Amino acid sequence: MDVTGRKVMPTVRLRRLASELRNARLAAGLKIEEVVRQTGLDQSSIYRIERALNKPQRRTVMTLLDLYGVTGEKRESFLGWLKDSNQQGWFRAYEPYLPEQYQSYIAFEYEAESSRTYESMFIPGLLQTEDYARALVRGVLPTxxxxxxxxxxxxxxxxxxxxxxxxxxxxxxLVDEAAIRRVVGGPEIMRAQIRHLARVMEQPNIHLQVVPFEAGAHPGMPGSFILLDFADPSDVPLIYTDSMAGDAFLETPGEYKHFEELFDQVAVKALSLADTKKFIKEAA
Structure with missing residues (x-):
């Protein structure tokens, strides 16, 4: 929550501020308990600030920076991240219609430099046509x-x-063949969707490969996932998973390495770019 009580939407800047505040505390050789004792701040608040669960007030950040001995240009960087963390994208207008975790994902995706995604059942959202998306939403959420x-x-x-x-x-x-074969919205909508894939594959920034049925069992079968990377090395990469049990974000180095290896293992099972283009054209 922010000072008004409104739910805080995570942003890349807020995550960077949280991460750097934690790094500054550790560099100062302080445990959270010591920060509580010297500042009077609540322990749970410091924990939530360092996890980007709370947007701190400016005076709180100033207090922490004073304690950690952060001065000069570095101090201004912290205050700049705090100011920029207020910026919300176009997706804020859709808040009443989208699940909280999905809104957070859109905020991170909006600022990501690259995305690696594996989809087992759907055409990836960034590559969907409007008619396919509409039929998909109606089918998955019929009520x-x-x-x-x-x-x-x-x-x-x-x-x-x-x-x-x-x-x-x-x-x-990486898209499983099941997502290509499943007729969402009827033959005409699906045919238009597959033709759309053929067109976007010509764009140099879009790299699409199909994982064919003939690949058999593979490491991606348990579920879909997305890896987001950011241009600034200070911004920690994110993994986003989507399942019937709910969406989740993962960001520890071990989790990132696991899903990065998983993506590469699935890619080995996929058709080459040339064969994928041929497959898509034949499917259309």
Whole structure:
């Protein structure tokens, strides 16, 4: 929560601020208990600030920086991250229609430099046509009303702007053949979707490979996942997983290494780029 009580949407800047505050505390040789004793701040608040669960007030950051001995340009960097953490993207307008974790994912995706994704059942959201997205939302969420469906579809289409911005996102997508074969919305909608894949594959920043049925069992079968990397090395990479049990973010070095290796293992099972293009054209 922020000082107004409104739920804080995680941003890349807020995560960077949280990470660097923790690093500054450790560099000063202080445990959280010592920070509590010397500042009077609540222990749970410091924990939540360092996990980017709370957006701190400016005076709180100033107090921590004083204690950690952070001065000069480095201090200004901290205050700049705090100020920039207020910036929210276009997705804020869709808050009533989207799950909280999905909103957070969109915020991170919006600032990511590259994305590696494995999808077992769906065409990746960044590569979906509007009709396919609409049919998919209606099929997966049959009880939501038409307005909510349209707002979700609008949000998904706007997400795709990351692929055409001045410095476009680099997308590497591994898609199971099941996602290509499943007819979502009827033959015409699915045919248009597959033709769309054939077109976007010509873009240099989009790298798509199909994992064919003939590959048999492979490491990606337990579920879909996305790895996001950022241009600034200070920004910790993220893993986003989506399952029936709910969405989750993972960001420890061990978790990142595991999913990076998993992506590479699935890629070995996939068709080459040339064979994928041939497969897509034949499927259309």
């Amino acid at each position: 939501i009303d038409s307005d909510a469906v349209e707002r979700r579809v609008e949000a998904r289409m706007r997400r795709q702007s990351v692929l055409s911005r001045p410095t476009p996102m680099q997308l590497k997508a």
